[in-house]
Amino acid sequence: MxxxxxxxxxxxxxxxxxxxxxxFEAYYRELTDWNQRFNLTTIISYEDVxxxxxxxxxxxxxxxxxxxxxxxxxxxxxLLQRDHGLRCADVGTGAGFPGLPLKIxxxxxxxxxxxxTHKKTLFLQHMVELLRLQHIEIVNQRVEEVGQSPKWxxxxxxxxxxxxxxxxxxxxxxxxxxxxxxxWIAQKGDGIEPELAAAEYAIRTLGGKVVASxxxxxxxxxxxxxxxxxxxxxETPDMYPRRPGIPTKHPL
Ligand code: SAM
Numbered sequence: 001m002x003x004x005x006x007x008x009x010x011x012x013x014x015x016x017x018x019x020x021x022x023x024f025e026a027y028y029r030e031l032t033d034w035n036q037r038f039n040l041t042t043i044i045s046y047e048d049v050x051x052x053x054x055x056x057x058x059x060x061x062x063x064x065x066x067x068x069x070x071x072x073x074x075x076x077x078x079l080l081q082r083d084h085g086l087r088c089a090d091v092g093t094g095a096g097f098p099g100l101p102l103k104i105x106x107x108x109x110x111x112x113x114x115x116x117t118h119k120k121t122l123f124l125q126h127m128v129e130l131l132r133l134q135h136i137e138i139v140n141q142r143v144e145e146v147g148q149s150p151k152w153x154x155x156x157x158x159x160x161x162x163x164x165x166x167x168x169x170x171x172x173x174x175x176x177x178x179x180x181x182x183x184w185i186a187q188k189g190d191g192i193e194p195e196l197a198a199a200e201y202a203i204r205t206l207g208g209k210v211v212a213s214x215x216x217x218x219x220x221x222x223x224x225x226x227x228x229x230x231x232x233x234x235e236t237p238d239m240y241p242r243r244p245g246i247p248t249k250h251p252l
Contacts, residue, residue: 001025005050008219009058014105023104023131024054030127031095038119040095051218056187056225057098058105059216060160063185063227085110085135087156091143091173092116092164096124098187099160103133112137112156114146142244147176154179154235162187165248167199167228172240172247175206178232184208186230190223202252207234 002021009016016024028049035044043052089112090099096113103111113136115121121140128136139146146152159174159182167186174184188195192213203210212229241247 002028002050002054004047004219005054008051008055012059012062014058014061020104024050024101026130027054027096027100027104027127030123030130034123034126038123040120040123051221053097054101056218057101057162059218059225060098060102060185060187060227061105062214062216063183063212063229064158086158088112088158088160089114089152089156089177091159091161091170091177093124094120094163096127098162100124100127102160103136104131107133108135110135112139112152114139114141114143116140116142143173143177144241144244144247147173147241152177157182159184160187161185163189166251167192167195168202168251169247171199171202171206171208171230172242172252175203175208175230175232176236176241180207180232180235182232184230184232186228188226188228190225192226192228196228203230205237205252206240207232207236209233 002024005024006016006021028046031040031049032044034040043049085108087110091114093099093113093115099111099113103109113124115124118140121138124138128138153176156177156179159177161170161174164170165173170186178184196210196213208230210228211231214227215224217224
């Protein structure tokens with residue numbers, strides 16, 4: 001059961017218990033089952049789900065500051081008690097990546113999953129009930145609206161986002177949700193440098209500062225992947241995020 005995931009996760013220092021593996025197995029089963037009715041993901045083979053979805057999601061943990069990463073990534077977020085009430089949001093979570101695997105690993109995370117597509121949030125709700133996850137909120141709204149609501153704006157210690165938009169657009173989605181001192185981890189594919197250079201103005205304007213970019217490889221895949229780590233160093237101006245659709249139409 002989930003042998004590949006278990007072996008590869010141990011390579012990054014994570015030891016997955018039987019309970020974790022059962023939860024990940026159930027996640028795989030439900031994802032592929034629902035995928036026959038709703039188009040949730042194109043990655044569906046048992047091996048690919050373990051590596052490209054589950055292991056890749058868990059890679060975010062490499063940018064959670066702690067003893068092992070302190071040297072590499074400055075520790076500005078008090079994440080040491082990271083599984084005790086830390087407020088985290090996954091922006092554009094789709095079928096739950098990377099948020100749900102992180103929640104399975106750290107059940108105490110206080111997690112918000114933001115996703116605009118209704119059918120995907122139905123799947124997320126189903127998974128939350130099936131796995132009996134607590135302290136998790138699913139928000140079926142555009143993140144531009146979420147970021148302007150006092151209920152969510154400046155409320156988070158940590159934001160994660162994978163494969164949602166280019167960095168300059170993503171900055172407008174993610175930074176308004178963070179408190180000053182909080183951390184945003186963007187999971188990106190290869191060729192991140194030009195994208196990051198083009199986002200420099202947006203990140204600065206919205207109150208962020210790039211503190212690290214850490215590359216990693218998934219097993220048997222040639223392209224490098226990246227965790228771009230951005231800390232919030234000052235408040236985001238009130239006018240951001242702009243109305244839904246504007247950040248992509250007129251990126252900063
Ligand atoms: N993060 C997931 C993953 O890595 O598998 C999903 C990636 S998918 C390519 C991008 C997701 O972001 C889609 O499910 C889409 O509906 C959602 N999304 C894009 N723009 C959004 C926005 N402005 N507000 C909320 N969700 C958004």
